[in-house]
Amino acid sequence: SQTIHQWPATLVQPVGSPLSLECTVEGTSNPNLYWYRQAAGRGLQLLFYSVGIGQISSEVPQNLSASRPQDRQFILSSKKLLLSDSGFYLCAWSGYRGEKLFFGSGTQLSVL
Amino acid sequence: TQLLEQSPQFLSIQEGENLTVYCNSSSVFSSLQWYRQEPGEGPVLLVTVVTGGEVKKLKRLTFQFGDARKDSSLHITAAQTGDTGLYLCAGGLGANNLFFGTGTRLTVIP
Numbered sequence: 001s002q003t004i005h006q007w008p009a010t011l012v013q014p015v016g017s018p019l020s021l022e023c024t025v026e027g028t029s030n031p032n033l034y035w036y037r038q039a040a041g042r043g044l045q046l047l048f049y050s051v052g053i054g055q056i057s058s059e060v061p062q063n064l065s066a067s068r069p070q071d072r073q074f075i076l077s078s079k080k081l082l083l084s085d086s087g088f089y090l091c092a093w094s095g096y097r098g099e100k101l102f103f104g105s106g107t108q109l110s111v112l
Numbered sequence: 113t114q115l116l117e118q119s120p121q122f123l124s125i126q127e128g129e130n131l132t133v134y135c136n137s138s139s140v141f142s143s144l145q146w147y148r149q150e151p152g153e154g155p156v157l158l159v160t161v162v163t164g165g166e167v168k169k170l171k172r173l174t175f176q177f178g179d180a181r182k183d184s185s186l187h188i189t190a191a192q193t194g195d196t197g198l199y200l201c202a203g204g205l206g207a208n209n210l211f212f213g214t215g216t217r218l219t220v221i222p
Contacts, residue, residue, distance in 0.1 A: 043118075
Protein backbone atom coordinates (compact mmCIF):
# COMPACT_ATOMS: atom_id res chain seq x y z
CA SER A 1 0.00 0.00 0.00
CA GLN A 2 1.03 3.58 -0.56
CA THR A 3 2.18 5.80 2.29
CA ILE A 4 3.29 9.40 2.45
CA HIS A 5 5.69 10.77 5.03
CA GLN A 6 6.08 14.43 5.86
CA TRP A 7 8.37 15.99 8.42
CA PRO A 8 8.82 17.72 10.74
CA ALA A 9 5.36 17.83 12.34
CA THR A 10 5.98 21.23 13.92
CA LEU A 11 8.59 23.87 13.31
CA VAL A 12 9.30 27.26 14.88
CA GLN A 13 11.66 29.46 12.91
CA PRO A 14 12.80 33.09 13.23
CA VAL A 15 12.09 35.58 10.49
CA GLY A 16 14.84 35.55 7.88
CA SER A 17 15.91 31.97 8.52
CA PRO A 18 15.86 29.29 5.80
CA LEU A 19 13.29 26.52 5.49
CA SER A 20 13.34 22.96 4.24
CA LEU A 21 10.33 20.67 4.50
CA GLU A 22 10.58 17.17 3.10
CA CYS A 23 7.98 14.76 1.82
CA THR A 24 8.45 11.21 0.56
CA VAL A 25 6.02 8.70 -0.89
CA GLU A 26 6.32 4.92 -0.74
CA GLY A 27 4.54 2.18 -2.63
CA THR A 28 3.96 3.96 -5.93
CA SER A 29 5.97 5.11 -8.92
CA ASN A 30 5.90 8.42 -10.75
CA PRO A 31 3.28 10.04 -8.51
CA ASN A 32 2.10 13.59 -8.94
CA LEU A 33 3.27 15.53 -5.88
CA TYR A 34 1.81 18.66 -4.33
CA TRP A 35 2.50 21.25 -1.66
CA TYR A 36 -0.49 23.02 -0.12
CA ARG A 37 -0.77 25.68 2.58
CA GLN A 38 -3.77 25.93 4.86
CA ALA A 39 -4.75 28.93 6.95
CA ALA A 40 -6.07 28.00 10.39
CA GLY A 41 -9.11 25.74 9.96
CA ARG A 42 -9.72 26.82 6.39
CA GLY A 43 -9.40 25.60 2.82
CA LEU A 44 -6.23 24.65 1.04
CA GLN A 45 -4.14 26.80 -1.26
CA LEU A 46 -2.06 24.98 -3.86
CA LEU A 47 1.54 26.21 -3.82
CA PHE A 48 3.40 23.82 -6.14
CA TYR A 49 2.82 20.59 -7.99
CA SER A 50 5.11 18.25 -9.87
CA VAL A 51 4.37 15.59 -12.47
CA GLY A 52 7.93 14.28 -12.62
CA ILE A 53 11.53 14.64 -11.49
CA GLY A 54 12.71 18.21 -11.92
CA GLN A 55 9.29 19.38 -13.14
CA ILE A 56 7.77 22.00 -10.85
CA SER A 57 4.73 24.17 -11.47
CA SER A 58 4.16 27.17 -9.23
CA GLU A 59 0.63 28.32 -8.60
CA VAL A 60 1.22 31.32 -6.37
CA PRO A 61 4.10 33.85 -6.52
CA GLN A 62 5.72 33.81 -3.10
CA ASN A 63 8.76 33.50 -0.94
CA LEU A 64 8.89 29.73 -1.37
CA SER A 65 10.32 27.26 -3.87
CA ALA A 66 9.97 23.54 -4.46
CA SER A 67 12.21 20.84 -5.84
CA ARG A 68 11.83 17.20 -6.78
CA PRO A 69 15.28 15.63 -6.77
CA GLN A 70 13.95 12.06 -6.86
CA ASP A 71 10.78 10.42 -8.14
CA ARG A 72 9.15 10.11 -4.73
CA GLN A 73 10.71 13.07 -2.91
CA PHE A 74 9.33 16.59 -2.82
CA ILE A 75 10.98 19.44 -0.93
CA LEU A 76 9.60 22.86 0.01
CA SER A 77 12.19 25.54 0.68
CA SER A 78 12.73 29.17 1.47
CA LYS A 79 15.92 31.19 1.70
CA LYS A 80 14.47 33.75 4.09
CA LEU A 81 11.20 33.17 5.93
CA LEU A 82 8.63 35.92 6.39
CA LEU A 83 6.02 36.21 9.13
CA SER A 84 3.37 35.61 6.49
CA ASP A 85 4.86 32.18 5.72
CA SER A 86 3.40 30.82 8.95
CA GLY A 87 0.78 28.16 8.39
CA PHE A 88 -0.01 24.49 8.05
CA TYR A 89 1.83 22.94 5.12
CA LEU A 90 0.56 19.76 3.55
CA CYS A 91 2.22 17.45 1.07
CA ALA A 92 0.05 15.22 -1.09
CA TRP A 93 0.34 12.69 -3.89
CA SER A 94 -1.96 11.47 -6.61
CA GLY A 95 -2.02 9.32 -9.71
CA TYR A 96 -1.30 10.88 -13.08
CA ARG A 97 -4.82 12.32 -13.45
CA GLY A 98 -4.48 14.22 -10.20
CA GLU A 99 -8.11 13.88 -9.22
CA LYS A 100 -7.73 12.04 -5.90
CA LEU A 101 -5.29 13.38 -3.38
CA PHE A 102 -3.68 11.53 -0.49
CA PHE A 103 -2.24 13.84 2.11
CA GLY A 104 0.59 13.68 4.57
CA SER A 105 0.05 14.61 8.21
CA GLY A 106 1.24 18.18 7.71
CA THR A 107 3.80 20.56 9.18
CA GLN A 108 2.73 23.41 11.43
CA LEU A 109 5.18 26.22 10.72
CA SER A 110 5.38 29.22 13.01
CA VAL A 111 7.60 32.10 11.93
CA LEU A 112 8.39 34.44 14.83
CA THR B 113 -11.01 34.27 -6.78
CA GLN B 114 -12.74 31.68 -4.60
CA LEU B 115 -14.36 29.07 -6.84
CA LEU B 116 -16.04 27.01 -4.15
CA GLU B 117 -18.03 28.38 -1.25
CA GLN B 118 -19.07 26.11 1.59
CA SER B 119 -21.85 26.76 4.04
CA PRO B 120 -22.22 26.96 6.89
CA GLN B 121 -18.70 27.92 7.88
CA PHE B 122 -19.23 26.60 11.41
CA LEU B 123 -21.80 24.12 12.69
CA SER B 124 -22.31 22.86 16.21
CA ILE B 125 -24.97 20.22 16.83
CA GLN B 126 -26.03 17.66 19.40
CA GLU B 127 -25.20 14.00 18.95
CA GLY B 128 -28.03 12.23 17.12
CA GLU B 129 -29.11 15.23 15.06
CA ASN B 130 -29.04 15.41 11.28
CA LEU B 131 -27.16 18.04 9.29
CA THR B 132 -26.41 19.14 5.76
CA VAL B 133 -23.34 20.95 4.48
CA TYR B 134 -23.32 22.71 1.12
CA CYS B 135 -20.66 23.37 -1.49
CA ASN B 136 -21.53 25.87 -4.21
CA SER B 137 -19.84 27.32 -7.25
CA SER B 138 -20.58 29.12 -10.48
CA SER B 139 -18.11 26.81 -12.24
CA VAL B 140 -18.83 23.40 -13.73
CA PHE B 141 -16.57 20.63 -12.41
CA SER B 142 -15.64 17.29 -13.91
CA SER B 143 -15.62 15.77 -10.42
CA LEU B 144 -16.36 16.74 -6.88
CA GLN B 145 -14.70 15.33 -3.81
CA TRP B 146 -15.32 15.54 -0.09
CA TYR B 147 -12.57 15.32 2.50
CA ARG B 148 -12.61 15.29 6.30
CA GLN B 149 -9.73 16.73 8.26
CA GLU B 150 -9.01 16.40 11.96
CA PRO B 151 -6.84 18.92 13.85
CA GLY B 152 -3.15 18.55 13.13
CA GLU B 153 -3.73 16.00 10.37
CA GLY B 154 -4.04 16.03 6.61
CA PRO B 155 -7.44 15.77 4.90
CA VAL B 156 -8.73 12.26 4.17
CA LEU B 157 -10.77 11.58 1.06
CA LEU B 158 -14.34 10.45 1.80
CA VAL B 159 -15.91 10.24 -1.64
CA THR B 160 -15.65 11.30 -5.27
CA VAL B 161 -18.71 12.02 -7.44
CA VAL B 162 -18.41 12.53 -11.17
CA THR B 163 -21.90 12.43 -12.70
CA GLY B 164 -24.49 15.20 -12.45
CA GLY B 165 -27.23 14.14 -10.03
CA GLU B 166 -25.11 11.33 -8.61
CA VAL B 167 -25.81 10.25 -5.05
CA LYS B 168 -23.36 8.20 -3.00
CA LYS B 169 -23.86 6.83 0.48
CA LEU B 170 -21.14 6.03 2.95
CA LYS B 171 -22.83 4.59 6.06
CA ARG B 172 -24.56 7.62 7.64
CA LEU B 173 -23.13 10.08 5.10
CA THR B 174 -24.96 10.89 1.86
CA PHE B 175 -23.22 12.87 -0.86
CA GLN B 176 -24.98 14.44 -3.83
CA PHE B 177 -23.57 16.10 -6.93
CA GLY B 178 -25.82 18.75 -8.45
CA ASP B 179 -27.43 18.08 -11.83
CA ALA B 180 -25.37 20.87 -13.41
CA ARG B 181 -22.18 19.71 -11.66
CA LYS B 182 -21.75 23.11 -10.00
CA ASP B 183 -22.66 22.20 -6.45
CA SER B 184 -22.75 19.39 -3.94
CA SER B 185 -24.16 18.55 -0.54
CA LEU B 186 -23.15 16.30 2.30
CA HIS B 187 -25.88 15.04 4.61
CA ILE B 188 -25.05 13.29 7.88
CA THR B 189 -27.75 11.30 9.65
CA ALA B 190 -27.67 10.81 13.42
CA ALA B 191 -24.37 12.61 13.91
CA GLN B 192 -21.80 11.10 16.24
CA THR B 193 -18.92 12.74 18.09
CA GLY B 194 -16.54 10.96 15.72
CA ASP B 195 -17.97 13.04 12.86
CA THR B 196 -16.37 16.16 14.34
CA GLY B 197 -13.88 17.74 11.97
CA LEU B 198 -13.31 20.11 9.08
CA TYR B 199 -15.19 19.08 5.95
CA LEU B 200 -13.70 20.24 2.67
CA CYS B 201 -15.16 19.94 -0.79
CA ALA B 202 -12.88 20.04 -3.81
CA GLY B 203 -13.85 20.50 -7.44
CA GLY B 204 -11.87 19.02 -10.27
CA LEU B 205 -11.37 20.93 -13.53
CA GLY B 206 -9.24 18.31 -15.19
CA ALA B 207 -5.88 16.74 -14.54
CA ASN B 208 -3.95 18.39 -11.71
CA ASN B 209 -6.57 21.11 -11.40
CA LEU B 210 -8.34 20.62 -8.07
CA PHE B 211 -9.82 23.57 -6.18
CA PHE B 212 -10.69 23.34 -2.51
CA GLY B 213 -13.65 24.96 -0.85
CA THR B 214 -13.56 27.22 2.18
CA GLY B 215 -14.44 24.41 4.60
CA THR B 216 -17.13 23.69 7.19
CA ARG B 217 -16.03 23.07 10.75
CA LEU B 218 -18.43 20.62 12.38
CA THR B 219 -18.57 20.02 16.12
CA VAL B 220 -20.81 17.25 17.44
CA ILE B 221 -21.57 17.67 21.12
CA PRO B 222 -22.16 14.52 23.19
